Amino acid sequence: MARSKRGTTEINSSSMADIAFLLLIFFLVTTTIANDKGLTLALPPHPDDVEQQDIKIPERNIFKILINSSDRLMVENQEMQDVSRLREMIKEFVLNNGVDPNLSDSPEKAIVSIKTNRGTSYERFIEVYNEVQGAYYDIYAERAGVTNEKWREIASNTSDPDNKRIYEKAREGIPMQISIAEPNKVSN
Numbered sequence: 222m223a224r225s226k227r228g229t230t231e232i233n234s235s236s237m238a239d240i241a242f243l244l245l246i247f248f249l250v251t252t253t254i255a256n257d258k259g260l261t262l263a264l265p266p267h268p269d270d271v272e273q274q275d276i277k278i279p280e281r282n283i284f285k286i287l288i289n290s291s292d293r294l295m296v297e298n299q300e301m302q303d304v305s306r307l308r309e310m311i312k313e314f315v316l317n318n319g320v321d322p323n324l325s326d327s328p329e330k331a332i333v334s335i336k337t338n339r340g341t342s343y344e345r346f347i348e349v350y351n352e353v354q355g356a357y358y359d360i361y362a363e364r365a366g367v368t369n370e371k372w373r374e375i376a377s378n379t380s381d382p383d384n385k386r387i388y389e390k391a392r393e394g395i396p397m398q399i400s401i402a403e404p405n406k407v408s409n
Contacts, residue, residue, distance in 0.1 A: 278330075278332065279326070279330075281322065281323060281324065281325060281326065282325045282326055282330045282331055282332055283332050283333075283334050283400075284297065284310075284311060284314045284315075284325070284331065284332070284333045284334065285297055285298070285334050285336070286307075286333070286334065286335045286336070286349060286353070287336050287337075288335070288336070288337045288338065288341045288345055288346065288349060289338050289340075289341070290338040290339070290340025290341060291340075292341060292342050292345040294307075294349070296310065297310075304348055304349055304352045307349070307352045307353070307356075308352050308353075308355055308356045308359065309356075311333055311352070311353060311356035311357075312356045312359060312360055314331060314333075315328050315331040315333075315356070315357070315360060315395065316328060316360065317331075328394055328395040328396075329394060329395070329396065331398060332398045332399075332400050333353050333356075333398065333399050333400065334399075334400040334402055335349060335350065335353065335399065335400070335401050335402065336401075336402035336403075336404070336405070337401075337402075337404045337405075338404055338405045339404045339405065341404070350399075350401075353399055354397070354399070355369070357395075357397045357399075358372050358373065358376075360395060361376075361391040361392055361395070362391070364390070364391040364395075365387050365388075365390070365391040367387075372391070375387055375388055376388055
């Protein structure tokens with residue numbers, strides 16, 4: 222029996238680079254990257270682009286909320302344990318119309334200021350911010366004669382002419398003025 226000598230078989234690898242390139246393109250095209258949603262806030266212009274103006278805002282038109290590095294609240298110079306009363310306090314402040322001399326002159330002049338500390342947790346900031354925004358949404362919903370949830374639906378779809386009309390009418394004369402102040406450094 223004679224054995225025939227066969228050469229070793231080789232796999233042609235000349236098209237491997239093409240296959241790898243096609244696989245790379247396939248995965249780049251088909252992969253979706255999850256976008257994290259954050260707060261939809263309009264950022265102020267860069268300080269260099271704004272002319273400095275000395276605008277004096279009366280203290281009574283500013284509703285002050287302070288959150289320290291231990292996540293404790295100070296609302297209008299009074300310590301507050303939780304945010305349960307915050308929404309009602311803000312609604313009373315905004316809708317005062319000059320009746321109580323300790324509250325805002327009018328809804329147009331009312332500003333809610335949130336100031337944090339660099340050690341403040343995001344969870345606490347979001348909790349407070351949601352209550353502030355929720356107070357305004359309650360005001361708008363009441364003026365539109367709908368629930369807070371329905372108001373959020375209307376506000377998210379202002380491309381519909383009916384929703385836009387309701388949205389503009391409810392917000393007329395009551396701008397949502399929330400000031401997020403520069404955080405303080407963490408103090409020892």
